[in-house]
């Protein structure tokens with residue numbers, strides 16, 4: 001018998017080999033063994049029998065805007081990590097912008113880590129930012145443990161985080177490739193955005209026309225070219241345009257070091273159903289048509305798209321005005337991402353194993369966290385316990401996000417998260433949280 005302080009037993013444990021009845025032994029925060037369901041519980045170990053509830057690895061969300069410090073009225077480490085824990089997420093990686101300062105120097109990273117340290121209910125890591133003129137800061141940030149660097153190719157929405165021109169992108173990417181780092185990119189081409197009709201106002205169709213697919217397709221094509229030329233690792237953030245999929249598939253087939261994510265809102269909401277004036281649905285790139293969504297699901301199924309992350313990017317409610325041109329662009333999804341994706345996945349014939357691969361295993365692999373993302377011996381004992389057949393109706397008042405604005409209000413979703421476990425400790429069960437136990441993560445070397 002393996003060493004165990006705790007044994008989690010379920011008739012449905014999602015392991016890399018598939019779903020099976022098992023007992024998962026845990027000691028000192030790690031999984032020590034995955035044993036047969038009826039295995040004898042070692043003397044002194046506590047048994048947690050989950051019955052038929054599913055035990056899955058805690059989700060790893062590599063795209064979250066926590067905004068802390070500086071815009072904590074939008075979100076903060078305390079609220080974001082509680083919402084994440086309530087949604088079955090045990091690790092998040094914070095985006096370098098919308099906080100003040102942005103994570104663009106080692107000093108700023110230290111400021112952010114200091115703020116997160118006492119408030120993190122789950123494990124937290126950080127992306128750095130690549131701005132015009134901060135090439136000299138990239139290597140020190142890499143050495144200080146950021147997981148990679150985010151760049152925009154079009155305006156970011158906040159003035160302290162300017163976007164890169166193609167020349168600046170080439171300079172930053174060459175530097176990052178030189179030390180084996182990862183560049184993650186908001187890929188919309190500003191020339192196509194400038195050329196698109198900009199009507200403003202409350203009509204969603206006008207907003208959609210202002211962020212055309214061409215802007216994404218062109219930016220992704222240019223990014224692939226640069227990645228290929230420099231043999232650099234690049235990751236396309238929040239893919240929305242399915243038109244770019246053939247390009248991505250071809251680049252991957254040719255060996256370009258390219259990965260791609262998409263988000264729950266692109267997979268579960270459609271342009272056709274967004275009410276006019278409902279800017280809780282506004283994000284960039286935008287939620288597109290149902291036919292586009294079908295292709296994104298196909299791309300997840302065949303591996304052209306690697307993973308699913310929230311791009312949780314809230315603001316205060318007053319910035320979500322009825323005018324799509326001026327309303328803050330960002331969708332809050334941290335607490336609802338697992339049930340939202342699972343609800344649509346099951347409707348389309350996918351299993352929970354697929355959802356785990358997209359939202360935990362592959363995201364952990366993207367940032368090199370080899371102790372996260374799977375239930376197997378040696379990994380951290382991070383789990384979500386899910387009742388996948390149970391449904392609930394989204395009530396904004398029940399969210400732990402700082403601002404209870406959500407595009408999912410009133411939807412009935414499958415999948416109730418019963419509890420979430422971090423390194424062998426139950427951190428939330430039925431809405432009751434422990435004190436924060438999260439750790440700050442740095443890029444494994």
Ligand SMILES: [Zn+2]
Pocket residue numbers: 063065095311313
């Ligand atoms: Zn984002």
